[in-house]
Amino acid sequence: MDLRAMRLQMLKRVLCPPEVCVGKGSVERLACLEPARVLVVTGGSARRNGAIERVTAQLKDATAHEVMELPSGEPRATAIAAARETVAAFAPEWIVALGGGAVLDAAKFVWAQLEYPDLVLSGKAAAIGPLRRKARLIAVPTTSGSGSEASQAAVLAADDGTKVPYVSPHWVPDIAILDPVLTVSLPREITVATGFDALTHAVESAVSSLGNPFLRVLAATAVGLVLRHLPVAAENPQDLTARSGMLEAAFLAGLCQSMASTGAAHALSHATSKLHGAPHGAATGFYLLPTMRWNRRKNAAVYDELAAGCGLASGAALEAALLDFGVRVGLPQKFADMVGRVPDTAERQILAETAAKDICLRTNACRLGAPELAQLLAEIG
Numbered sequence: 515m516d517l518r519a520m521r522l523q524m525l526k527r528v529l530c531p532p533e534v535c536v537g538k539g540s541v542e543r544l545a546c547l548e549p550a551r552v553l554v555v556t557g558g559s560a561r562r563n564g565a566i567e568r569v570t571a572q573l574k575d576a577t578a579h580e581v582m583e584l585p586s587g588e589p590r591a592t593a594i595a596a597a598r599e600t601v602a603a604f605a606p607e608w609i610v611a612l613g614g615g616a617v618l619d620a621a622k623f624v625w626a627q628l629e630y631p632d633l634v635l636s637g638k639a640a641a642i643g644p645l646r647r648k649a650r651l652i653a654v655p656t657t658s659g660s661g662s663e664a665s666q667a668a669v670l671a672a673d674d675g676t677k678v679p680y681v682s683p684h685w686v687p688d689i690a691i692l693d694p695v696l697t698v699s700l701p702r703e704i705t706v707a708t709g710f711d712a713l714t715h716a717v718e719s720a721v722s723s724l725g726n727p728f729l730r731v732l733a734a735t736a737v738g739l740v741l742r743h744l745p746v747a748a749e750n751p752q753d754l755t756a757r758s759g760m761l762e763a764a765f766l767a768g769l770c771q772s773m774a775s776t777g778a779a780h781a782l783s784h785a786t787s788k789l790h791g792a793p794h795g796a797a798t799g800f801y802l803l804p805t806m807r808w809n810r811r812k813n814a815a816v817y818d819e820l821a822a823g824c825g826l827a828s829g830a831a832l833e834a835a836l837l838d839f840g841v842r843v844g845l846p847q848k849f850a851d852m853v854g855r856v857p858d859t860a861e862r863q864i865l866a867e868t869a870a871k872d873i874c875l876r877t878n879a880c881r882l883g884a885p886e887l888a889q890l891l892a893e894i895g
């Protein structure tokens with residue numbers, strides 16, 4: 515990486531998609547594109563729930579459009595490489611990423627590979643240079659969690675299951691479309707888990723060592739939106755106001771995470787997903803409160819500003835509200851609920867050591883390493 519790129523990466527910056535379309539029917543924005551070659555990158559769930567039809571119905575005036583369905587799960591280097599020739603042959607001018615966070619991330623890698631045909635993705639994060647020489651990106655999320663539609667980040671799963679975060683300011687989408695109609699078929703369990711992922715992005719980035727005043731305002735708004743809309747979205751999946759509120763929350767939290775990364779809950783979640791197969795959203799939500807308790811023990815006022823932004827008296831009140839909220843919406847409260855059993859002491863040690871190597875831990879509100887993480891895990895029981 516050259517010095518100019520390094521300097522840019524170290525700057526505190528507010529990066530945001532230049533166009534964000536919000537609300538029921540916003541998918542119609544796709545019908546207003548100038549005639550162009552459009553590649554829809556998506557996953558199996560978008561086919562099953564009809565999202566692909568809703569999107570392709572808007573592309574009648576495109577010069578040409580194709581749908582590329584990627585394997586389910588986190589993006590893998592082999593799957594991205596397998597798409598190389600097909601994507602190059604179609605030569606899209608727009609890439610529409612349609613799906614959950616993993617699909618949106620995968621589309622970013624497909625895009626980078628189109629622009630840099632010699633790009634080799636591996637288990638080690640590398641710089642992604644300027645894009646948009648061949649195509650531009652539209653992100654259309656069908657879940658409300660990862661915030662990839664707002665973000666400069668994408669996660670690649672290495673062959674051993676390690677999540678490798680790549681970051682490039684060029685990956686911030688040109689257009690984000692937040693249409694709640696595309697999320698109404700999301701099952702309750704995934705609605706709750708992805709909602710807690712968004713909540714955790716907001717809470718962790720608000721107290722991140724890379725935080726800034728802009729994101730703290732956005733984070734408080736995102737937390738308020740989740741508290742208000744997630745219970746309704748979970749109980750009444752067709753409620754478009756609640757679904758819209760959750761898309762807005764995930765987008766804002768994605769902006770925050772994109773600016774300041776996250777913290778210990780994400781580091782532990784990544785380790786638990788790798789070692790015990792826990793879903794990302796449920797695991798981040800599970801670890802949110804124990805890590806908040808730990809951070810508050812080190813700095814009693816650490817969440818006070820975020821709490822005030824949410825209309826609560828203190829960080830302690832925010833913690834209590836989130837505990838009550840998690841129980842109410844059915845978030846796993848015990849290890850056994852999340853991974854089927856309680857890890858023994860040796861497994862907890864491995865979890866702690868794995869999490870200690872995760873890059874998300876570097877921006878946690880207080881410094882902690884493997885010994886502290888092991889103690890934190892022991893306290894969860």
Ligand SMILES: [Fe+2]
Nearest residue numbers: 660711715798
């Ligand atoms: Fe996350």
